[in-house]
Amino acid sequence: MTEVSLDRRAVGSAAAETPSAPGREVFLPRDARRQTLLRALRERLRWPLGIYTTPVVILIAWEVLARAGVLKKTYAPAPTSIVKSAIDLWQQGVLGPDLAISLQRAGIGLAIGLTVGIVTGVVGGLLRSGEYLFNGVVQILNTIPLLAVLPLMIVWFGIDELTKVLLISFGAGVPMYVNLFAAIRGVDQRLIEMTRTTGAGTWRLVTRVLVPGALPGFLVGLRFSLAYSVLGLVAAETVNADKGLGFLITQGQTYLQTGQVFVGLVIYSLLGLLADQFVRFLERVLLRWRPSYEAA
Amino acid sequence: MSITVAPHSTRPLRQAGAVVEKVVRRFGDRVVLDHLDLTIADEELVVLLGPSGCGKSTLLRLLAGLDRPDGGRVEVPAKRAIVFQADRLLPWQRVLRNVTLGLHGPDADQRALDVLAEVGLSGREKAWPKELSGGEAQRVSLARALVSEPELVLLDEPFAALDAITRLRMHDLVRALRSRHHAAMLLVTHDVDEAIALADRVVVMSDGRIGTSHLVELSAPDREASIAREELRSALLEDLGLANQH
Numbered sequence: 237m238t239e240v241s242l243d244r245r246a247v248g249s250a251a252a253e254t255p256s257a258p259g260r261e262v263f264l265p266r267d268a269r270r271q272t273l274l275r276a277l278r279e280r281l282r283w284p285l286g287i288y289t290t291p292v293v294i295l296i297a298w299e300v301l302a303r304a305g306v307l308k309k310t311y312a313p314a315p316t317s318i319v320k321s322a323i324d325l326w327q328q329g330v331l332g333p334d335l336a337i338s339l340q341r342a343g344i345g346l347a348i349g350l351t352v353g354i355v356t357g358v359v360g361g362l363l364r365s366g367e368y369l370f371n372g373v374v375q376i377l378n379t380i381p382l383l384a385v386l387p388l389m390i391v392w393f394g395i396d397e398l399t400k401v402l403l404i405s406f407g408a409g410v411p412m413y414v415n416l417f418a419a420i421r422g423v424d425q426r427l428i429e430m431t432r433t434t435g436a437g438t439w440r441l442v443t444r445v446l447v448p449g450a451l452p453g454f455l456v457g458l459r460f461s462l463a464y465s466v467l468g469l470v471a472a473e474t475v476n477a478d479k480g481l482g483f484l485i486t487q488g489q490t491y492l493q494t495g496q497v498f499v500g501l502v503i504y505s506l507l508g509l510l511a512d513q514f515v516r517f518l519e520r521v522l523l524r525w526r527p528s529y530e531a532a
Numbered sequence: 533m534s535i536t537v538a539p540h541s542t543r544p545l546r547q548a549g550a551v552v553e554k555v556v557r558r559f560g561d562r563v564v565l566d567h568l569d570l571t572i573a574d575e576e577l578v579v580l581l582g583p584s585g586c587g588k589s590t591l592l593r594l595l596a597g598l599d600r601p602d603g604g605r606v607e608v609p610a611k612r613a614i615v616f617q618a619d620r621l622l623p624w625q626r627v628l629r630n631v632t633l634g635l636h637g638p639d640a641d642q643r644a645l646d647v648l649a650e651v652g653l654s655g656r657e658k659a660w661p662k663e664l665s666g667g668e669a670q671r672v673s674l675a676r677a678l679v680s681e682p683e684l685v686l687l688d689e690p691f692a693a694l695d696a697i698t699r700l701r702m703h704d705l706v707r708a709l710r711s712r713h714h715a716a717m718l719l720v721t722h723d724v725d726e727a728i729a730l731a732d733r734v735v736v737m738s739d740g741r742i743g744t745s746h747l748v749e750l751s752a753p754d755r756e757a758s759i760a761r762e763e764l765r766s767a768l769l770e771d772l773g774l775a776n777q778h
Contacts, residue, residue, distance in 0.1 A: 245641065254752065276695075293592065391730050425588075426616075426618070426620055427620060427622060429598060430616065430620040431615075431622075431633060431634075432594055432598075433598065433612075433613065433614045434613065434633045434634030434677075434680070435611075435634040435680060436634040440634070444625060444629070444633060445622060448622070448624040448625070449622075449624065450625070523624075524660075525623050525624045525625075525660045525662065526623065526624075526662075
C-alpha cells in the first residue's frame, strides 16, 4: 500500500519538474531556470505594486461593481466618487480645517503620551524603584480598554479638547511603557555582565547596551502607540465634536452622505499607513545590525 | 631585587598577577571551591585544567569580580579583562565600537584600531558582529580584552567553540600577543593539548582545590612533538583520571 503511493508521487514529480531522481534535490543558478511566460508575468505584476497589489485589485473591483450598479450609492459609492467628494469637501473649506484640527489633536496627544510612556518606561526599565513606582499602575491601566475610559474622561474633563488629547495620550502612552519596560529588561544579561568587566561605567552601559538593545522593543511599542492613538482619535472625535474628521464622519452618517463617511475613513487609513511606513523606515535605519527574514 | 615599599602599605608589595587564598564557594550544600589556593605570577600564563563541572568557571568568576567568595580572600589587579567562551559582542555596535566599549579618551579609536590590527582584523572595524565568522568574533573579543592594557587576562574556555584549525591559529595568536602585552593570564580549558601548547604552568583542579601543578618549560617545537611533551600529556591525563583510556 505504502509502496504504491510512494511510486505514484515519484512519477508525478519527475514528470512535472527536472529529471532528477526521486528523493533528490538539484540546485542550479537562478538564471538557469527557464523563463516561462507565467513567471515573467508574475515578476512584472510584482514590480510596480508590491504589497499594494491586493488593495489596488479590490479598488478596481469596487469601482467596476459600483459603476455597474451592483453597489448602491448610499451603500458604498465608487472610489472615484469618494475622491470627488473629498475634493468637493476641500473646496467647500470643510475638509482642510477638520484635517488640521484632527492632526493637531493627534500630534499633541502623541507627544504627551509618548513622552510619559518613554520616560516612565526608561526609568521603570532601568531602576528597580522605578519599576515599583510605575509598573503596577501601568499594568492595571493596560487591562482597561481605551474606549471604556472615554465616558469617565468626559465626566472628568468635559467634552473639550482636553478629553480628546488625554484619550489619545492614554492610548499612546500605555503600550509604549509596557513594550519599552519589557525590552529593557529583556536585554541579554550576559552582555551586561561583559560590559561591566570591560570597565565601562553606567553611562556607557545605558547608552551602548541597554538603549540600543531595547530599540527593537521600543519600535514595537511605537507601532502600537501610533495605532492606538489613531483609535483614540476616532473615539474622541466621534463623541461630542464639532470639528475634526470624526465630526465629518458623524455628520455624513446623519445626513446619509456615505461618500463623506468614506472620505473620513480613507483619511484615517492613510494616517495609519503613514504611521506604519514611518516605523518601517525607523526600523530600516536603526536596526541595520539585525539581519531579518526576507520572505521569498 | 630592591622593592620600594609604599609607606602606607603594611605588607610587602606583591609581584603577583593574582592571589587566591583559602577561597571557599558554595552553592547550597554543594562546596565547589574548598579552601583553594592559587598564585599567578606577573606575566605568567597559567592554564587551569579540569573536567567540566569541577568549578573552573566558578574560580574564574571570582577572579573577575563577577562573584564573591563565601570564605577566604581573592586579590587581583584592578586592571583586568575577561574573554568569555561565547564572544559576547554587542550585535548592535560595529566591531570598532565593541572594542572601545570600556575605553575613554581621544585616542580610544586609534588604540582599538591598533589592537584590531594585532589580532589580524585591520579593515574589519566597520563590520557588524553578525557578519563575522566564529574565529573573527572571538578575535574581536580578544582585542576588546587587550585594548585596556590589563595586568590580568582571564580566558574562560575561549576557543572551545572554534573548529580545530581556527583553534590552532588562535594559539599562535595568543603566543604572539603575549610577547607584546605583558599581562598575567589564566586560561581555563578542558583541552589537554591546548594546555600544553600555551601554558607556562598547568594546574589541575580536583575536589574543589588545585590538585597538581606542572611547570611547562618546553620550547615551541618541543610543545608540538617531543618525549617531554608526551610525558607531560600522560601526567595531565592521569591527573584528570583519564590515564587508562589513552
